[in-house]
Every structure is written in structure tokens, then in C-alpha cells.
Amino acid sequence: MLRIENLTACHGSLTALSEIGFTAAPGSRIGVFGHNGAGKTTLLRCLIGAHPQAQGRVTFNDLPVPPGRVAETVRRGIAFVPQGHNVFPTLSVQQNLQVAGLHFDLRFLSEVLRLFPVLQERRGQMAGSMSGGEQQMLALGMALMTQPKWLLLDEPSTGLAPVIVRNVMRQLAEVNASLGTGIIVVEQNVPATLKLVERALILKSGRLVFDGSAEQLAADPDLWKWF
Ligand SMILES: Nc1ncnc2c1ncn2[C@@H]1O[C@H](COP(=O)(O)OP(=O)(O)OP(=O)(O)O)[C@@H](O)[C@H]1O
Numbered sequence: 509m510l511r512i513e514n515l516t517a518c519h520g521s522l523t524a525l526s527e528i529g530f531t532a533a534p535g536s537r538i539g540v541f542g543h544n545g546a547g548k549t550t551l552l553r554c555l556i557g558a559h560p561q562a563q564g565r566v567t568f569n570d571l572p573v574p575p576g577r578v579a580e581t582v583r584r585g586i587a588f589v590p591q592g593h594n595v596f597p598t599l600s601v602q603q604n605l606q607v608a609g610l611h612f613d614l615r616f617l618s619e620v621l622r623l624f625p626v627l628q629e630r631r632g633q634m635a636g637s638m639s640g641g642e643q644q645m646l647a648l649g650m651a652l653m654t655q656p657k658w659l660l661l662d663e664p665s666t667g668l669a670p671v672i673v674r675n676v677m678r679q680l681a682e683v684n685a686s687l688g689t690g691i692i693v694v695e696q697n698v699p700a701t702l703k704l705v706e707r708a709l710i711l712k713s714g715r716l717v718f719d720g721s722a723e724q725l726a727a728d729p730d731l732w733k734w735f
């Protein structure tokens with residue numbers, strides 16, 4: 509269980525998140541939406557303990573996620589895929605996966621390659637020479653090398669063609685179904701994301717203004733004013 513209670517986060521004098529609270533059941537799929545600057549990235553960073561100026565409580569399986577101890581949080585089972593293609597461009601696909609899993613069980617490499625056949629096919633290719641979609645897949649695979657209970661993703665569809673976006677969403681659904689990994693995904697592409705998630709959160713100017721089912725959000729265009 510991931511529990512967020514009364515979370516407030518600042519960047520200097522700017523309050524980016526105000527009194528956020530929600531709990532996320534293991535293995536659930538949650539989309540986080542909101543306009544630019546709403547606080548989505550800041551929220552993900554708080555969930556992994558990467559935001560220094562946070563007040564309130566973030567707990568994972570009843571233990572706190574302390575700010576500033578990201579490596580420890582990753583070892584406990586929360587992985588973060590930041591925005592952009594976070595791969596080592598001059599290493600091969602397989603080397604990228606091995607580096608990501610260095611402190612974990614490297615035997616999991618075969619499971620990741622099974623989940624992502626494209627990485628299996630390209631395992632010898634230099635990561636920097638792959639397409640944007642392939643690099644996003646690799647970044648996802650690298651996060652999975654830590655065998656997370658939770659996968660946090662910041663705008664994984666940025667810069668990808670619609671057909672590739674659908675592919676990324678399908679892969680996330682497959683990860684969730686086959687490994688039971690919980691997913692919290694920040695996205696601007698709301699329609700594509702609502703096909704993946706079961707629950708939606710909307711942030712507006714740092715406040716949680718909607719927490720409901722994906723069906724509810726899909727069916728109520730009035731709610732779309734928030735993003
Ligand atoms: N390092 C920083 N220093 C100062 N202000 C910051 C910093 N990072 C974010 N902010 C501010 O905090 C607020 C929330 O930013 P955040 O990046 O969480 O928004 P976001 O919802 O992810 O936006 P986007 O959709 O553009 O990615 C914004 O007003 C932003 O300008």
C-alpha cells in the first residue's frame with residue numbers, strides 16, 4: 509500500500525503541492541493528469557523521496573519514504589522513469605539493462621527481455637541509435653530490472669507517434685497483469701492513458717481536485733476543463 513497524507517511540497521517559496529492525500533492499493537493502475545505546472549512531476553518525485561522540501565507523510569507498506577534516500581526507496585520497490593529517454597546512449601541495450609539491475613537479481617534480465625521482444629531483438633544495438641519509442645521501452649525495461657512493486661512514469665508518451673503510444677500503454681498493461689506491478693503514470697495524453705488506468709487523479713495548481721474512476725473521467729467531459 510502506498511499512502512500519501514497531507515503532502516505539501518515547495519520549490520523555494522513556491523508551493524507546488526498542497527495537502528495532497530490518497531492511498532494506492534498494491535497492483536493498481538493510476539493516471540495523474542493536470543495542466544502544465546500543476547505539480548504532477550513534483551508528486552512523483554515526492555513518492556520516490558527525491559523532493560527535499562516535502563511535508564506530510566508518504567508511506568510504502570506502512571514505512572515512511574524519507575526525502576533524500578532515493579536509492580533505498582528503489583531497493584524497497586518503487587521505480588521511477590523520469591521524462592525523456594533515460595538510457596546510456598553509448599551502451600548496448602543489454603548493457604543498459606545490466607547497469608540498471610546491478611544491485612538486483614540479474615537473472616531477471618530474461619524476464620524483461622520476454623516482456624519486451626523488441627529489446628530481445630535489439631540487445632546488441634547501441635541504445636542511442638534506437639528510435640524514441642524503442643528508447644522509451646528500454647527505459648521501462650531498465651526500471652523493471654529493479655523488480656519494483658510500483659512503477660512511476662512521468663509522461664512516457666512524450667514525442668511518440670500515436671501507434672507507439674498505444675504500444676507503450678499495452679506494454680504497461682502487460683507488466684501490470686503479468687508481474688502485478690502497480691502503475692502511477694503522469695500523462696498529457698489523457699484518452700490513451702484512460703485505456704490503461706482504472707483510477708484517475710487530477711491536480712490543479714498543486715491541489716487534488718478529482719480522485720475517481722477512469723470511466724467517470726472518460727464519461728464526463730466537464731472534468732476535462734482541468735487540463
Ligand atoms: N526546480 C524547481 N525550481 C523552482 N520551481 C520549480 C522547480 N520544479 C518545478 N517548479 C515549479 O513547481 C510547479 C510544479 O511543477 P511540476 O514540474 O511539478 O509541474 P508538472 O505538473 O509536472 O508540469 P508539466 O506538465 O509542465 O510537466 C511549477 O509552478 C514549476 O514552475
Ligand SMILES: [Mg+2]
Nearest residue numbers: 548549550662
Ligand atoms: Mg512534469
